[in-house]
Amino acid sequence: MAGIPGIDLNEHQPNPRYLFRQPVALQWFENGRLMKRHEEERQAAPLSGRFELFLDLLYVAILANFAETLAEDISGAKLVKYILILAPTWHVWADLRELMNSFYNDDLLQRALILWIMAVLVMYGNNASLVDEDLGAMRATVGSYMVARISCSAAHLLYSFASYHHRKQQRLWVSLTLISMFIYIPLYFESVSLRGKIAAAAVGVVFEECSWVFCYSPAAKKMLKAKYTTAVDIAHEVDRYAAFYIIVLGEYLYQIVVGSPAAVGFNLSLLHAIWVLIIAFCLNWLYAHNDGALQSTHPFRYSVYTAFGWATLHLPLVASLLASGHVAAASAAEDRFRDPERWLLCGSLGTGLYCLYGLALLYEDRDAPGTLMLSKRMASDDSNVPVIRDESSDSARA
Incomplete structure (x- = not known):
């Protein structure tokens, strides 16, 4: 393996023949240089x-x-x-x-x-x-x-x-x-x-x-x-955060089907359920498209500070969207919201959107000026301290 002499690429891969294996680090920094076991x-x-x-x-x-x-x-x-x-x-x-x-x-x-x-x-x-x-x-x-x-x-x-x-x-x-x-x-x-x-x-x-x-x-x-x-390992890390986010969005969808709250036929409850589905779909869309740039650098690769910011923002994000998802889905079985439910829905959904906005800001926009109608160029390219990273790899300091 390049950069790690003497390491067999398959030496430490998961193998069903072994009940126990010696734990070994899969990636690390050695004197500031990124090293990967495979x-x-x-x-x-x-x-x-x-x-x-x-x-x-x-x-x-x-x-x-x-x-x-x-x-x-x-x-x-x-x-x-x-x-x-x-x-x-x-x-x-x-x-x-x-x-x-x-x-x-x-x-x-x-x-x-x-x-x-x-x-x-x-x-x-x-x-x-x-x-x-x-x-x-x-x-x-x-x-x-x-x-x-x-x-x-x-x-x-x-x-x-x-x-x-x-x-x-x-x-x-x-x-x-x-x-x-x-x-x-x-x-x-x-x-x-x-x-x-x-x-x-x-x-x-x-x-x-x-x-x-x-x-x-x-x-x-x-x-x-x-x-x-x-x-x-950035690919694994990002995938795990995305999986947890999708779990939270499942709260929007679970109650619009379980118990058949929108039966029978076409009715107002069905319209409510479809609107909840659209909200969840758009929230997933916003998360998946990050900052919307065609070329961007993930916060884990861009800066130590953006990496920590991206990770810590997920806790208020999932907490707020989980609460709003449950209340929104309940609309399929209710004719109107009470004031506490309305405040919880709007407040938590608004907080979640601000968190998504914060996540998007942490990406480095590398699109040329004029590439998109709405460009996100709020700072110079050298405004943050860069992460020590290997551009050809998929790992970085966190």
Whole structure:
């Protein structure tokens, strides 16, 4: 393989003959130079996605449950609860995404990890919607979340002994993850008020987001003085984010068919259902076409800052569109919206559109002036710090 002497392209490919395989990094930076263990482009469907997409099926049910809980009783307090129970599931999903992006080998250990995390998430999904009503549900929710995060951290720690390419950053990530778990301990105690628990959960969610950004940032790499640093397979990474986004859009479509709310024949409910379908289709179109440019550079390739911005914007994006999707789909079975439903639909849909707009702005438009009727040229080409990358490859620093 060019640039990596002595590495056989097929040496570390997934192979059904092996129950266990030594975890090895699939891509990394060595003194600022991108290195890849194999050149084939990875996408979610043919490779690691066989089990990652199975994991996503569980998220379909979990997210639908959260959205339904919010739609049943729309208020400011319920909205805060919705955000605080949704964000942890996103963090667990992100943990597995990072692990499979860097170390996928499809052995028994990885399959068992995914199954274990799914079992824990079943417990989380069944209890999270009741956290403000029952202390037992609160404890079950927090406990299952901590088990899921610690399990993923244990896998990262184990892999850091088996492969040295991501070792320093993995151990930093594990340390910060374990620290963040202590923030959730007050949620177990009945003596702590609900407001105090909300504050602790909010601090924990923000701390975890900031920890992820810091661990994989240039600042952490400089602090660790690491010769080998992390890199991501962009094709796989983008495909996983797109898969989660499509799961969220499924909330628009599920309720316009299940239970036949638009039967029988042509009626007003059918018109509502078709309009919901059009909204979901357009949202998917906007996401798939990015900034609309004919030639553009993905945020993962353009800049460290645009890469982190693109990734972190997905959490508010999926949270807002999930809520709006459930309310919009309910219109197929209702003649008119109540005021809370109208506010939730418009507010969450508007937030989602702003997030999509933010994602589009992060792309570098490389079209020549005048190529499109509406051009997106808001800054000079050198306005951001470029990512260290290999243009011929499909990996970059993240």
